[in-house]
Amino acid sequence: MLIAVGIHLLLLMFEVLVCDRVERGTHFWLLVFMPLFFVSPVSVAACVWGFRHDRSLELEILCSVNILQFIFIALRLDRIIHWPWLVVGCNFL
Template identity: 90%
Template sequence: MLIAVGLHVLLLMFEVLVCDRVARGNYFWLLVFMPLFFVSPVSVAACVWGFRHDRSLELEVLCSVNILQFIFIALRLDRIINWPWLCCHFAYIQFI
């Protein structure tokens, strides 16, 4: 129960930071994504605990497997990496 409450509080903090970043825009996206960076290891621990105790997990699995996506989206929004949003762009051009 405490793990679920902690996960939901961190997700709420992420949503509040996104709204504040969009409204004001005075800090980096990496700072906005920090609650998600903290959610992921906690979700991995919750998944291990849930599988051992035969509990159903939904949100925890999603948060634990998407840590790399959270990191790369934050880096892309801050323009630290300049990859295109569409990964299959070059393959699509070849088929045309």
């Protein structure tokens, strides 16, 4: 329960940072995506705990699998990498 609350708070922080970035445009996208970078290792730990205790985990599985996607999107939005969006979204498949 505590892990789920922490994950939801980090996701809320990400949403607030996205809104702030869209309104002001002062932050780098890598800083905006930082809560998602913290969610992924916590989600992996939650998945391990959930599988051991026979719990159903949907959100945690999605967050733990998509860490590479979060990194590529943040790097592409900051124009650090200049790959086409198709290549950035390829690891979604």
